[in-house]
Amino acid sequence: MSVQVKDVPFAGTVPSPKTENEGMITGSWRTRRPILDKDKCTDCRMCWISCPDSSINLTNGSVSFNLKYCKGCGICNEICPVGAISLVPELDFEE
Amino acid sequence: MTKENLFEEPGLKQITVWARGVYENKEARDVVVAITEAAASEGRFVQAWENYVDLPDRIYVPVRAYGKISDQEIKSKYVYENEAPDIVALTEETLVKGVNILEGIKPGAVLVVNTRRPAGYLFKFIKQGTENLSKIVTVDANSLAKSIITLSGAEGATDASGIGKGMGAALAAAIVKATGIVQFESLLKIVGNKNAAKKAFEMADVVEVKTLVRAG
Amino acid sequence: MGVKKRISGCVATANAVKLADVEVICSFPIRPYTGIMSELARMVADGELDAEFVHGEGEHGQLSVVYGASAAGARAFTGSAGVGVTYAMELYSPISGERLPLQMAIADRTLDPPGDFGSEHTDALCLRDQGWIQGWAATPQEALDLTLLYYRIGEDPRVLLPQYACQDGYFVSHIFGDVEIPDVAQVKEFLPPYKNHHVLDPRNPQIMGAQMEPAMGPGMQYQRYQAVESARQVIEEAHDEFGRIFGRKYAPWVEEYMTDDAEIAIFMQGGHSETCKTVVKRLRNLGEKVGMVRLRTFRPFPTQHVREALAKFKAVGVVDNSANFGISGGAGVLLTEARTALYGLGDKVKTLGFVAGLGGEMITHEEFHKMFGKLKEVAKTGKTGKENFWLPFEL
Numbered sequence: 123m124s125v126q127v128k129d130v131p132f133a134g135t136v137p138s139p140k141t142e143n144e145g146m147i148t149g150s151w152r153t154r155r156p157i158l159d160k161d162k163c164t165d166c167r168m169c170w171i172s173c174p175d176s177s178i179n180l181t182n183g184s185v186s187f188n189l190k191y192c193k194g195c196g197i198c199n200e201i202c203p204v205g206a207i208s209l210v211p212e213l214d215f216e217e
Numbered sequence: 218m219t220k221e222n223l224f225e226e227p228g229l230k231q232i233t234v235w236a237r238g239v240y241e242n243k244e245a246r247d248v249v250v251a252i253t254e255a256a257a258s259e260g261r262f263v264q265a266w267e268n269y270v271d272l273p274d275r276i277y278v279p280v281r282a283y284g285k286i287s288d289q290e291i292k293s294k295y296v297y298e299n300e301a302p303d304i305v306a307l308t309e310e311t312l313v314k315g316v317n318i319l320e321g322i323k324p325g326a327v328l329v330v331n332t333r334r335p336a337g338y339l340f341k342f343i344k345q346g347t348e349n350l351s352k353i354v355t356v357d358a359n360s361l362a363k364s365i366i367t368l369s370g371a372e373g374a375t376d377a378s379g380i381g382k383g384m385g386a387a388l389a390a391a392i393v394k395a396t397g398i399v400q401f402e403s404l405l406k407i408v409g410n411k412n413a414a415k416k417a418f419e420m421a422d423v424v425e426v427k428t429l430v431r432a433g
Numbered sequence: 434m435g436v437k438k439r440i441s442g443c444v445a446t447a448n449a450v451k452l453a454d455v456e457v458i459c460s461f462p463i464r465p466y467t468g469i470m471s472e473l474a475r476m477v478a479d480g481e482l483d484a485e486f487v488h489g490e491g492e493h494g495q496l497s498v499v500y501g502a503s504a505a506g507a508r509a510f511t512g513s514a515g516v517g518v519t520y521a522m523e524l525y526s527p528i529s530g531e532r533l534p535l536q537m538a539i540a541d542r543t544l545d546p547p548g549d550f551g552s553e554h555t556d557a558l559c560l561r562d563q564g565w566i567q568g569w570a571a572t573p574q575e576a577l578d579l580t581l582l583y584y585r586i587g588e589d590p591r592v593l594l595p596q597y598a599c600q601d602g603y604f605v606s607h608i609f610g611d612v613e614i615p616d617v618a619q620v621k622e623f624l625p626p627y628k629n630h631h632v633l634d635p636r637n638p639q640i641m642g643a644q645m646e647p648a649m650g651p652g653m654q655y656q657r658y659q660a661v662e663s664a665r666q667v668i669e670e671a672h673d674e675f676g677r678i679f680g681r682k683y684a685p686w687v688e689e690y691m692t693d694d695a696e697i698a699i700f701m702q703g704g705h706s707e708t709c710k711t712v713v714k715r716l717r718n719l720g721e722k723v724g725m726v727r728l729r730t731f732r733p734f735p736t737q738h739v740r741e742a743l744a745k746f747k748a749v750g751v752v753d754n755s756a757n758f759g760i761s762g763g764a765g766v767l768l769t770e771a772r773t774a775l776y777g778l779g780d781k782v783k784t785l786g787f788v789a790g791l792g793g794e795m796i797t798h799e800e801f802h803k804m805f806g807k808l809k810e811v812a813k814t815g816k817t818g819k820e821n822f823w824l825p826f827e828l
């Protein structure tokens with residue numbers, strides 16, 4: 123159903139997302155979840171550079187996944203030089 | 218002019234198939250095309266189409282294909298979505314998680330999922346709309362036929378790769394087993410992969426929702 | 434006899450192009466018309482259709498390619514949607530001025546904004562006065578039929594004009610409908626091979642689009658005016674022939690639906706008329722004297738036929754599926770055209786303008802129901818008050 127006039131952004135102009143885009147939550151696209159093996163990880167940051175959805179966070183030099191937006195494409199798993207990222211079926215996780 | 222019930226279509230059945238963008242577009246479309254073509258061969262009025270607003274050219278994005286079947290001429294012809302599905306099918310199991318797949322379903326609606334997992338396990342992930350759901354049907358369609366990845370048939374064009382050649386044939390058969398929406402014989406005449414359809418028709422596991430434990 | 438299939442408007446159009454044995458096709462992708470070209474590309478690749486398939490570098494290039502092909506004597510086909518249609522604006526007048534009867538399919542899409550894929554007639558209506566034949570199909574079947582009809586009309590030696598065969602994007606172009614695909618023999622009987630008496634041919638060199646002096650201007654334009662006017666006769670003949678050969682009888686100008694003894698009616702064109710029909714039928718079942726008149730040929734505009742069709746009602750609601758900002762009447766093109774057609778009848782027929790379905794939004798049963806409610810009120814009181822309504826906000 124049509125959106126009310128007052129709820130349509132003026133001239134189709136919307137604020138640019140700064141940290142995240144609530145209008146495009148890509149986490150529901152994911153069928154496989156990336157899991158990090160901290161013991162293997164060398165903090166080389168290749169996965170962080172390569173993630174197409176900027177869904178890898180860098181905190182104090184080490185990486186973690188932003189599952190709200192990670193779409194499970196598996197590029198991080200492909201790119202990791204030491205095999206520290208594995209992909210596990212999303213439905214194996216109840217949360 | 219009275220308005221009450223003026224636009225209701227009592228005999229209309231709606232099928233919504235959810236799939237993952239690009240690699241399952243064809244399979245979702247095949248399910249609705251196969252079932253509606255089967256219904257048409259039984260002399261009923263049908264419609265089939267793909268969601269126009271989803272982003273079908275992005276891999277993994279949830280996409281939808283729709284079918285409508287009625288004993289009378291279909292009145293709600295030019296619409297975007299099925300607003301009140303009687304049947305919801307998933308070509309990929311993870312769609313139970315984080316996607317509101319049961320939105321708008323009619324009381325007694327049936328959910329059919331391509332999965333190796335039991336219905337009870339999947340049910341735990343579905344947070345909305347389960348009060349109207351009557352059955353969950355599971356079938357391991359991937360073990361019977363592969364998903365055919367093709368752009369043939371996109372944008373309303375003809376699918377030259379053939380209807381029901383892949384996994385969709387199995388999913389369609391499971392739908393028919395659980396709902397009787399068309400005769401299984403009619404479906405068999407349409408789908409390319411008859412073997413997969415026959416096996417799925419045997420294998421599909423139909424579970425009553427009232428026997429399952431609801432999500433949190 | 435033909436075969437019956439359930440196909441989209443895009444595939445229906447492509448089948449007509451194949452049946453018309455088109456020789457040159459030029460494509461460029463833009464939703465929603467793209468399906469026509471992907472279907473034709475498949476037909477050419479699979480050897481079902483022997484045509485030169487050229488991929489343009491844009492819509493301006495597309496129209497340039499078919500312009501040249503048609504000038505060289507080939508039956509040519511192209512198409513587009515939305516901003517693709519307007520990007521090629523420069524070419525429309527030269528093609529009709531050159532009297533080249535090529536065909537362009539338009540599956541409507543909104544211009545930007547809102548930049549979505551949805552249907553709105555605005556794109557094709559921007560081109561309406563360029564000397565082309567133009568009209569809308571309401572179903573995939575009619576999309577197929579329009580393509581055949583328009584080639585025949587446009588290529589008639591009394592006409593020699595290009596044609597826009599329009600269909601509502603998505604609603605008609607993408608949703609599968611029942612279509613009877615005629616057989617080749619029927620089409621051969623209906624559509625003779627394309628022969629233009631002025632073709633580019635190195636054995637008989639001539640200049641097309643030569644520089645003219647202002648003194649030539651009035652005569653040049655008058656020629657084109659005469660061509661458009663003489664198309665009227667040809668359009669009627671072609672529809673008669675079409676009905677005889679294919680068994681589908683379309684009214685060439687306006688289709689009247691349940692208008693007998695109707696007091697109020699909707700006047701519109703395009704696919705949403707299918708939704709309107711179901712509302713008319715339901716209201717008729719309730720004893721309401723309502724009807725619908727669908728415009729089938731928009732250019733040349735059938736002023737006399739529209740006048741005759743609409744003059745019998747107390748009130749007419751004109752549905753415009755296009756954005757026409759600042760237009761006389763404050764609604765759309767169709768309202769102004771309908772009012773012009775009714776000019777001279779005084780206040781006998783009240784006319785209201787309804788702008789609906791913009792940006793590709795559906796026009797729902799409920800919205801048509803409201804329009805009829807408004808018309809009924811106007812017919813009863815004889816007073817109009819506000820005469821233009823932008824749906825859903827103003828009704």
Ligand code: SF4
Pocket residue numbers: 156172173174175176177178187191192193194195196197198199
């Ligand atoms: S799976 Fe893809 S989206 Fe998710 S973190 Fe890895 S690279 Fe990023």
Ligand code: SF4
Pocket residue numbers: 158162163164165166167168169170185201202203204205206207
């Ligand atoms: S690419 Fe592998 S090793 Fe490098 S930071 Fe990422 S997970 Fe660690």
